[in-house]
Amino acid sequence: MAVYTKVSAEEIDAFLTRYDVGTLVSAKGIAEGVENSNFMIETTQDRFILTLYEKRVDPADLPFFIAMLDHLAAKGCSVPPMIADKSGEKIQQLCGKSACLIKFLSGVSVTTPTPAQAFAAGAVLGEMHSALVDFSLERPNSMDHDAWRKLASDCGSEGLDKIFSGLGAIVYSELDELDTAWPDNLEWSVIHADLFPDNVLMLGDKVTGLIDFYFSCSDVRAYDIAVTHAAWCFAEDGSGFDKNISIALLGGYAKSFEISDEEREALPVLARGAALRFLLTRAFDWINTPADALVTRKDPTAFLRRLQYYQKHPEVFNA
Amino acid sequence: MAVYTKVSAEEIDAFLTRYDVGTLVSAKGIAEGVENSNFMIETTQDRFILTLYEKRVDPADLPFFIAMLDHLAAKGCSVPPMIADKSGEKIQQLCGKSACLIKFLSGVSVTTPTPAQAFAAGAVLGEMHSALVDFSLERPNSMDHDAWRKLASDCGSEGLDKIFSGLGAIVYSELDELDTAWPDNLEWSVIHADLFPDNVLMLGDKVTGLIDFYFSCSDVRAYDIAVTHAAWCFAEDGSGFDKNISIALLGGYAKSFEISDEEREALPVLARGAALRFLLTRAFDWINTPADALVTRKDPTAFLRRLQYYQKHPEVFNA
Numbered sequence: 001m002a003v004y005t006k007v008s009a010e011e012i013d014a015f016l017t018r019y020d021v022g023t024l025v026s027a028k029g030i031a032e033g034v035e036n037s038n039f040m041i042e043t044t045q046d047r048f049i050l051t052l053y054e055k056r057v058d059p060a061d062l063p064f065f066i067a068m069l070d071h072l073a074a075k076g077c078s079v080p081p082m083i084a085d086k087s088g089e090k091i092q093q094l095c096g097k098s099a100c101l102i103k104f105l106s107g108v109s110v111t112t113p114t115p116a117q118a119f120a121a122g123a124v125l126g127e128m129h130s131a132l133v134d135f136s137l138e139r140p141n142s143m144d145h146d147a148w149r150k151l152a153s154d155c156g157s158e159g160l161d162k163i164f165s166g167l168g169a170i171v172y173s174e175l176d177e178l179d180t181a182w183p184d185n186l187e188w189s190v191i192h193a194d195l196f197p198d199n200v201l202m203l204g205d206k207v208t209g210l211i212d213f214y215f216s217c218s219d220v221r222a223y224d225i226a227v228t229h230a231a232w233c234f235a236e237d238g239s240g241f242d243k244n245i246s247i248a249l250l251g252g253y254a255k256s257f258e259i260s261d262e263e264r265e266a267l268p269v270l271a272r273g274a275a276l277r278f279l280l281t282r283a284f285d286w287i288n289t290p291a292d293a294l295v296t297r298k299d300p301t302a303f304l305r306r307l308q309y310y311q312k313h314p315e316v317f318n319a
Numbered sequence: 320m321a322v323y324t325k326v327s328a329e330e331i332d333a334f335l336t337r338y339d340v341g342t343l344v345s346a347k348g349i350a351e352g353v354e355n356s357n358f359m360i361e362t363t364q365d366r367f368i369l370t371l372y373e374k375r376v377d378p379a380d381l382p383f384f385i386a387m388l389d390h391l392a393a394k395g396c397s398v399p400p401m402i403a404d405k406s407g408e409k410i411q412q413l414c415g416k417s418a419c420l421i422k423f424l425s426g427v428s429v430t431t432p433t434p435a436q437a438f439a440a441g442a443v444l445g446e447m448h449s450a451l452v453d454f455s456l457e458r459p460n461s462m463d464h465d466a467w468r469k470l471a472s473d474c475g476s477e478g479l480d481k482i483f484s485g486l487g488a489i490v491y492s493e494l495d496e497l498d499t500a501w502p503d504n505l506e507w508s509v510i511h512a513d514l515f516p517d518n519v520l521m522l523g524d525k526v527t528g529l530i531d532f533y534f535s536c537s538d539v540r541a542y543d544i545a546v547t548h549a550a551w552c553f554a555e556d557g558s559g560f561d562k563n564i565s566i567a568l569l570g571g572y573a574k575s576f577e578i579s580d581e582e583r584e585a586l587p588v589l590a591r592g593a594a595l596r597f598l599l600t601r602a603f604d605w606i607n608t609p610a611d612a613l614v615t616r617k618d619p620t621a622f623l624r625r626l627q628y629y630q631k632h633p634e635v636f637n638a
Contacts (some may be wrong), residue, residue, distance in 0.1 A: 009427035025425050028359055029350035038361060040347055042425070047582065106344045106361070108328035203344065 005037040005052045005095050012041065012050065015094050018085040019101060021045055036214075037097070040104070047085065047104035052097040057214050059098040061092050064139045065213050067101075068132075068190060075131035078209045080105050080123070107201025107208030111236075116205040118232055118245045124207045125195060125228055126256025129221055132190050141193065141217035143277055145182050149175050151280040159287040163300055171280070174307065178273055183220065183266040191224035191289035193217055196231040222263035225253060226270035229317075230278070230306050238305030246316050259319075268314035275307035324356040324371045324414050331360065331369065332479040334413055337404040338420060340364050355533075356416070359423070366423035367402065371416040376533050381410050383458045384532050385419075387451075387509060394450035397443070399424050426520025426527030430555075435524040437551055438571035439563045443526045444514060444547055445575025448540055451509050457596045460512065460536035463594055465502050467495050470599040478606040482619055490599070493626065497592055502539065502585040510543035511535055515550040541582035544572055545589035549597070549625050557624030565635050578638075580605075587633035594626035 013024045022045030030038045030049075037052040053059060072079045082090040083101040092099045110117055143151070152160070152175060158169035166225075192199075194215040201209040233246045255258065281299035289297045332343045341364030349357045349368075356371040372378060374389040391398045398524060401409040402420040411418045429436055462470070471479070476487035511518070513534040520528040552565045572578065608616045
């Protein structure tokens with residue numbers, strides 16, 4: 001949530017001459033997305049987002065993301081495609097970073113979704129999965145089920161217990177249970193893997209765009225439902241599970257794409273996995289960010305609450 | 320350069336109903352301005368900047384800034400006036416902070432101005448001073464000449480010498496010289512007091528807006544020329560004085576507003592004062608920001624270089 005690379009107006013102006021998009025009228029660094037530098041750009045013709053990829057995005061993955069967005073856009077999904085320059089290139093270099101010029105989409109991210117908004121988000125997730133059925137590229141999920149034990153070990157039991165005493169034991173016990181229960185009979189797909197309300201642009205009850213595809217990867221398709229469920233159905237601090245949001249989200253999805261019996265049965269375990277994944281990445285950041293640093297550390301406990309809710313309430317995924 | 324207060328789309332949507340500006344279409348937190356939280360807002364009717372005032376701006380000063388911007392806008396200066404709500408109010412409360420909705424202006428801030436751009440900036444500074452001749456409100460300059468000794472003492476000689484050994488002696492010697500040489504025969508005015516290239520929006524060689532008036536205050540009018548000169552005529556690190564930029568900036572100003580003989584004579588001293596003011600505020604921030612903090616500390620030495628240039632080259636202000 002910051003601009004990491006300073007890019008001067010003169011540099012943006014020169015950069016835009018590679019494209020057929022008019023000349024620069026306004027450029028503002030925006031606080032958005034994963035750890036990239038983003039600028040909202042207005043030209044004499046249109047508006048765009050200029051993204052410079054910082055260390056969390058591997059430039060080698062950009063062709064995958066571009067192909068995925070092009071595939072989705074071609075199938076009518078509201079995603080922001082990267083703009084090609086005059087010679088057809090979409091990946092540029094700017095200030096020593098890989099950079100893309102991206103179509104600007106209207107809409108805002110809701111903080112407290114209504115059931116109608118959750119239904120729309122679920123429906124768009126299902127449409128995305130439907131559109132990706134014949135998408136043939138793959139990208140490993142660096143934070144998949146197999147990676148969580150390593151992530152826990154990087155945190156260390158002592159590190160986890162610094163967050164609060166006993167967290168280490170909870171994490172290792174859950175890792176063991178998920179190793180036993182993790183499904184191996186489900187369909188895989190390319191998934192978004194990070195569809196928090198932040199990454200869904202809406203106007204009223206209508207989705208105007210899905211954004212921030214930089215965690216997209218190949219994994220169990222229903223795991224994407226689980227991540228989205230964990231992201232949408234609780235208050236930010238993980239309290240206050242909202243049954244109506246849950247019903248709306250799953251109902252919206254099922255309207256667009258089938259949830260198989262096997263997937264429905266596995267969703268409680270997948271949701272525990274999704275909660276554990278965000279618990280662990282937040283725990284790692286928490287342990288490795290000084291308490292007095294000027295970035296806000298996100299409390300891992302917000303996802304422990306979700307995990308424990310899913311442990312106790314597998315029935316929330318019943319049809 | 321960050322968004323300090325989180326404001327949800329729902330809160331912005333509700334906030335906008337106080338105004339007659341249409342409904343929310345897009346909202347992005349932007350990295351801009353002094354230490355306020357800023358959002359670029361698009362509605363069905365127009366675009367705006369929403370500013371929430373953080374600790375560096377005293378809400379009690381907002382009526383002064385609003386009156387100043389209204390006065391300037393009424394005289395045709397390109398400044399971004401605050402928008403009045405349906406009941407005529409311009410100062411609101413949002414998320415516990417004072418907040419204003421501000422007209423959006425096109426244009427970008429140049430990093431390496433050309434002489435034509437410096438001429439235009441100087442001319443607009445002169446026009447602003449001309450427009451303020453009959454502006455009757457006053458606001459003390461909390462960082463005026465009288466405040467610098469206190470600021471140096473808050474840094475402490477030892478603190479200054481931590482930046483580099485010898486800086487304390489340089490600062491105290493300059494404070495003594497400025498106490499002797501500081502002019503008391505010059506016209507006062509309300510001034511911008513922070514007209515760095517960052518705060519001038521341009522399209523090509525044309526100024527489209529002056530922004531960020533939150534240091535505006537009453538002081539020696541020509542001190543505003545001195546601040547602007549120190550801000551525009553050097554590389555960011557204070558090296559590479561650019562004579563052509565200096566001539567263009569002063570020429571542009573003189574075209575719009577008279578520089579009296581007394582002012583011209585005093586400019587070398589005023590410019591040393593301007594350099595010392597930014598040296599001291601940067602030194603204070605440097606000393607009070609941990610080296611490993613995630614905000615970039617701005618090097619005070621960039622303004623020591625300007626100070627020493629002005630000490631050696633008073634002739635740059637000759638007509």
